Every structure is written in structure tokens, then in C-alpha cells.
Amino acid sequence: MAKIKMKGKRINRSPLRGNKKRSKNSSFIQRSRQMEQAHKIERHFQQTIDDGAKIADGYLPLLKDQNQFYEQLVSGCSFEEKVKGLEEPVIIEKKTNVDVNQEEIYTTDFNNSFTNRFNIGLTSDDVTAILSKHTKELKGIWSAIGRFKIEQPLLKTSLSLDGMCRQPAEVVKPAGLEQMKVQARLAANISYPLTALQTEIFHIANSYLDLYYPQRSHDNAEQIRYVYCIHTVNHILKSRALILRNNETIAKLVKIPQELTSEVVLPDSVRDQGLTRMKALIVLPFRESALKTVQIIANLLFGNQKDPNAGHSIAKYDRFLNEFSGNTVYFPKTNPKPADYEKTFNGNTDDNFKIGIRLTKKTMSLYSDLSASDILITSPLALRMLINDKDKDFDFLNSIEILIIDQAELFIAQNWENLLYVLDHLHLQPQKLPSTNCQRLRTYCLDATSRFYRQTLLFSSHELPEFRGIINNKCQNYQGKMRTINPIENGDMCNVLTPVKQVYQRIDCSSVESALEDRFQYFVRHVLPQFTKSGFSHCLLYVPSYFDYVRLRNHFKKEMINFVQISEYTKKEKISRARDIFFHSGAPIMLYSERGHFFRRTRIKGVRHLIFYQPPNFPHFYSELLNLMLEINQNPRDGLQDNMSVKVLYTKFDLLSLSNIIGNANACKLTAGSNNSYIFSQ
16 A cells, blocks of 8 residues: 655555456556556646745655665666566557647657657567567658658657658757757757758757768768767757756755755656766777867857867866877878878877766866766777777667767778777666766666667768668667668769779679678689689788688688789888889789778889779779789789789678768669679770
8 A cells, every 4th residue: 555645644545446346447446556666756746936936845655665666676677677668658548648739749759859769768569669670761861961861660659750851950059059959059059051961960959869971072072971970969958957956856856955956856857867877989090180179169169269278168178289199191292192091190199098088067077987977989999999998888888879980981991890889888877876967867778668769870882781771780770770772873884994804703602691601612613723723813811801811812822823912911122022023023912902902002013903802992993903914013024914814702791881882873783683694995
């Protein structure tokens, strides 16, 4: 029998009484009436606060043992139990009592997405629908991002996205962003007008949809960076404002000043926090990218100050500049590197860094403790090392609400496994009990469903299966996801200048797992014997995967095949020696890794035959390597003037990589056609 203490009296509230034989719905009716009574009390709280009156003691019963109660909520309550039906989520009962006006807010108010996002709870059926990928699709076209597709899980309660396909209005002044519920403090410091691309990306981000945008380039890179910084800062400021408002509400609920707020029962309306303070995780490849991101955040908060450290608005800014600037890679004036190489490696290219940022009303603290930070800017390598450090915990990753992955293609060249490892360690069970009051925790944190409330923004320069894998398997936002679907007509092949026939050879394989072995066996049995014969000298074997590179190197050594090799680990002296041997016909084959080409862009001369063991992950490398075969780069004394060829090995699972090179239409023909061999000629 439940008892509530009110104005010094104890009121007994008996359970529902009816027939001796309870109906199947009696427990549901009882729970509904209890919730109705709780809502009346909560409305009474709000009305009393608005009138400026004092709150009676009777509405705030004390908890007997908060630690035990807290541990039961955080550690003992697992979402898997709810899925099995051991405990029915309250949202089912709430949904049955939702009035028409509240339902209209869910379906029409895009500008208030921050509030709507956290007011919606997920049932076990909703989670099942998300995991089973039962979705509905919407398609549209905008002026800047082009064609796009929205996939939304089929949930019982979710935001309608019917209005999302409309072209967003231009943002030319602060009022345009304030209308989208951007904080006025932030809107005043933004540079106007926003470009069409910035407006459209921010419209998507502000709706809290996941976004996969594979058209990032060096030309629009800073536009994209500026937009996701606006979205991140706006989210942090909104979260902070909500917590401060609820702090005032709680302070008015406590009549006795000496009474701890953690010892009173609070209404559900003040649930505004996660297990930890950190809300945004920005994953970047280089320190230079982090430097630009922090400077944009500082300008958004404090305006374009000539001295960013003026007035001590930014703590430890001098240390930050010393550690994150400088160390630019040397670019030779003779034999210059390609333009995209200089733009990629301009600035500090160290890939081991992390920096926590804490935002307050007047300051931005850099190098703050990660458990007390609002934003973490890091590289995958640094975060993986921190996760593996047994002396430190990584509980600060439990309540990430915004995940931004920028320049995703560069992680392919660094170590893709590091990024996957980091994503697998988000939203895990906390190792320690957080200091947050359990009554302030959002319901999804207690239900272990935080991952369904995380928004992910992924930007890359082109499409790859690895990026699609992250969006499809690692991102489970209950509001859905958006990705661009702009067709590729020509691909990088249109940049090839060398007049040579290009043979595309399809390798039949039954699964992704068998593709590695099938490719290796086909190369050893059919390709390698041909190119080890006389007359097929000066063969460059380009290998995108380092795993395949090591396997081929070991096979060449085992079979005593004469070859030279260049990888990202090869020293400068050995690179020069390998190039010289290859150019003067000292070795018929050069084994060349994609990562070695990415980090050095070595200009290999004397290439007569080019074999792509797999389509390159970076599409512009295709034309770059083929153009090395121009006559100006050949050895005139090798006697092979008219003997040149290009061969590309691929499987049906290389569809996206092929599309980047030869276009979508040709890639579909090559992967699904009846022939196994196709020839392209200039």
C-alpha cells in the first residue's frame, strides 16, 4: 500500500478495487491512474512555481537509501530485460493518453527538434524495428547537396519527416537561425550569409537526423567544418540552458535550504542529463584539423577577437597553439607534389591527439578533464590508446549525443580499425557510478538505449563500403538517417591522359569473406605467370590493402620472384634504390602499397604495365598512376616502347570503388554483366 506524506499527515492510497477476479487489464488501469495522479501533482508543482507560491513538504518524500536505489536503476536495470517483457516501458502507457495537440508537436515542429528529441521514449517494439532496419524512405533534391534519401525507422511514436524534403530557406541574418531555435548568443557571432550548402547541412543537423555526405572536397571543407561547429555549440548551449532552468525549478521545490536536492523525489520533467557531462565527440585525422575546429568554436562563442586570449575567455590557448600548430610537411619546389597532397598535409599532421573542451557562460576551457568536458576532439589512435589504458576509465563516452566524423577517407590511410574500435566502445555500461543525481538522468540512460539517441554526421570525399558500413551498422538514430545519392557519371577515368587499353577482370566469389582468398588465388594462378615472362618487365603492382601487400610480398619471397617493394614503412634510401632498380630493368616487378603512395606520392618512372590488385580506395590515384605511364616518364633504352597494359582486378563487392573510377552505370554493368572481362580505351 503506497503512502504519501502531505502537510504532516499520512494519506493511505489503496490500490484499485473491483471484482475478486481481476481482469487482464487491471494492472494497466492501476498504473494509468497512478500516472494520472503523478501528472496532477507535477502540474500542481508547475502552477505553484508560476504563481510564486511555496511548495508544501508533502509532495517531496525522502528516499531511504539513495545509493541502493541509484545502483538498482543504473546497474541492475538492463534494457535486454525490458525487451524480454519483464518490465513494460512506461512510454506505451503515455502514448495511449497523448492528446491531439501533443501529437501535432511531434509531427510538425522541426525547429524545436532538440526538445522533441528527448521527449520521445522508445518501446521494445521500437527498438526491434530499429535493429531489424524496418524503414520508410523519402527522396528529394536540393540545390547544393543534390539528390538525397531519408530512411526513417517505423516506430509507434516518432517525428514525421514529410516536411524535410522542402528546400530550406536562405539564412542571411541572425533572425533566420533564431527562427530555427539557435541560441541568440551563438547566432549573433555567426558569419552571414550562410552558403546554400551550409544552410542545407545545418537544416539536416538541426533536425537531428544522421547524415552521410560523401561529397566533401578541399573547396567546401571549411564550409562543412563551420556548420558542424555551429550545430555542436548550439546543442551544448541548449543543454546547458535546460539544466540551469531545471536547477531553478528544483531550488524552488526545496522548502528547507539545508535539504539536499538529491534526497527529494523530482518530477520527470527535470530529467535533463546523461551519465556523464560529455555530449559531443568530434573525430578528426590531424592536429591541423583540430586547430581549425577549436578556433571556429572560439569565434562562435566570443566573436572574431583579434586576440583569442583577450579577457581570459579561452583557458590555456597559448599551450594549445604551441602543440597544434607548426610542423608542416616540406613541399619541394622542384617536382612538386599534387595539389590535393599539399592541401591534405598542410599544417601539423600528427595523428595522436585529444583535447577536452568545457564551455561555461563566459569561458572556454581547453585541456579540461575528460569527465568534466562538454566536447572531445580527438583522433581515433589517441582515443583507442586511452580506452586501452587500464589505469583510466572511458566512462565519458557513455552519453555521447553528437558524433562527428570528418575527413573519413583519411582514416582509411591511417588505420580504419582504430575508428571501428572507438565506435564499439561508445554507450557501454559505466565502470563507475556517475556523480549525476539519478533523478536527473534521462530515461534512455537508465534503459541502456543511449545509442538510439545519438546523432552521427559523417563526411568523406567519396563513397566506400567502409563508410556505408558505419552508417548502416554503427548508427541507429531512432529519427532516421539521410545520405546523398548523387550519381557518378564518368568517374576519375576521364582524367587519364595515357592512351592505353584498360582491362577490367572480374573475379567470381560467393561472399565477402571468400573474396580475399579468391582474389589471391586468381592472381597467383592466372595473372602472375603472365607477368613474370620475358617482355613483361616494368610491372607496377598496386595493392590497396596492407594485409594483401604483406601476403603478396611473402609469396614473392617464397617463390623467389625478383621484385622490389615500396610501402609506407620503407625508408627514403630504400625507396630511391627501389626506384632506380625498377627504372633500369633490375627487377621486373615493383610491389607498391596504397598507403605508401598516400603518404609520399612517390613518382614512379618506367612503368610499362600497371596491375591494380583491387580498385584503389582513393579514386584520383587511378588517373594519377596511369599518367605515370606517359612517354616522358619511360626509359627509352628498355626496348618496350609499344608494350603497355593496364589490368584491374575486381569482384562484385567492389561496386562502390568501381563507381568512383568509371561511373555508376559502367560499374553496374561490370559487376552484373555476363562477361568477366571488359576493355576501356582512350
